[in-house]
Amino acid sequence: MNISLAITFGIMALACYLGIRARKGKNMDMEQWAVGGRSFGPVIVFFLLAGEMFTTFTFLGASGMAYGVGMPAVYAFNCFYFVIAYWLLPPIWRYAKKNNVLSQSDFYVKKYDSVGLGVVVAVIGVIASVSYLVMQFVGLGIIVSSSSYGAISSGLAVIISGVVVTIYVTVSGMHGSAWTAIMKDILLLAVMVFMGFYLPFHYYGGFEPMFKAIENAHPEMLLFPTEGLSITWFVTTSIMLAVSFYLFPHMQAGIFSSKSAKAIRWNAASMPLYQLIIVFSIIIGFSAILQVPGLDDADMSLFKLAQSAFPPWFVGVIGAAGALAALVPSSIVLLSSATLMSKNIYKVWKPKTTDKQVGQLSRALVPLMVVFAVFFALNESKLIGLIYIMAYSIIIQLFPALFFSLLKKNPVNKIGALAGMIVGLILVICSTVTNTTMASLFPNSPSIIRDFDMGLVIMIINFVITYVVGAATNRAVKSEGEAVENMDLHHRKAN
Secondary structure, three states: OOHHHHHHHHHHHHHHHHHHHOOOOOOOOHHHHHHHHHOEOHHHHHHHHHHHHOOHHHHHHHHHHHHHHOHHHHHHOOOHHHHHHHHHHHHHHHHHHHOOOOOHHHHHHHHHOOHHHHHHHHHHHHHHHHHHHHHHHHHHHHHHHHHOOOOOOHHHHHHHHHHHHHHHHHHHHHHHHHHHHHHHHHHHHHHHHHHHHHHHHHHOOOHHHHHHHHHHHOHHHHOOOOOOOOHHHHHHHHHHHHHHHOOOHHHHHHHHOEOOHHHHHHHHHHHHHHOHHHHHHHHHHHHHHHHOOOOOOHHHHHHHHHHHHOOHHHHHHHHHHHHHHHHHHHHHHHHHHHHHHHHHHHHHHOOOOOHHHHHHHHHHHHHHHHHHHHHHHHHOOHHHHHHHHHHHHHHHHHHHHHHHHOOOOOOOOHHHHHHHHHHHHHHHHHHHHOOOOHHHHOOOOOHHHHOOOHHHHHHHHHHHHHHHHHHHHHHHHHHHHHHHHHHHHHHHHHO
């Protein structure tokens, strides 16, 4: 075993130890396991939500996109997330606290008094989450294999990591995820900030000389193209991602674990500063454009540059930071998905299931989900890749029903919510399978229309359907009630 691999696995083992130890002194009932007993303060919630936000995309994807397409990569630095979070998440938390909500599906069940709607929400959440989980494992395999200089295959790295995350999630639940998130965020922040400063100065003599060199060699890399990944694409995609991000079940689980709405608002207000870590990831990608040109896989740019600039032991530290960037969000996705399947799907099918049995089933589902995710990660299924493309567009279809439910007087009902979600889901699947975009629908239109994000368009359609169907069925129910009341009145007068 080389020094790089030893350091990577040593830090992963420490994370596993912290994850297991986190359960000490806790009575791990369902609430403690799924949402940490709703006991986490602002600092823990900050690290937990950051742990969910900064993943292998932060580590490989943002730098890879900067290397591959240049300026459009700045969409990853999206602080609109937190504007929405500041206003949207506290009322969700207050309702969850008051009504003992443990999962995303529970929220919709109680808001719309519909178990069926809760099942649909759970299914949508699991579909979106599974693809998210598989991609984390795929990225993790690349990271560990690259940091070990090929001493270990990506497949074996995925399997070992699956075992690690299964152990501490099954044993400690959300408490384990929270403590490993702290370790991961400190390490990731240190590594990315250091590399983001060091590499431009090491290879170019500073940030300005680096960008001047890129401008001279590839000026198109520093501009948004006039079509395709244009300004319209940037704005609409940023809105779509910001609205959908906190709708993922694992993000909801992190929100429910907070002990106060104030902790959530503090987190939303301070997180944009931490978001600067993505800027450093993008800078690393720009640094690699001229130093490691011609890579077939743009996501490898960070490691190719690191291996030429740093000694093996530090590459091992970088690999460990990247591995934790996959393990922490994977653990929270496993928690939320297992809770959804046991509480909001299985228990609906078997209503006599006790809370204790639900907790046992949730834990049992964790290793099964890991096996499933590892299988697809090893085989790199095209089906999973297709679902991953759809993930954000699918999960955003939950937003219209959520938005209306938070109004003082909800103008729609479960029928409208269900109709909007189902139509939105069908449209997303059809548009992705057929590769339908606004450009293919309106090829002769200006770029402001052609480059508009398709997921956002479908969500707008969902909004209209949810409102129209909900309002119409509400009126129909009201009219039917008035008719029955008039018949009763007429009958009483006749007698």
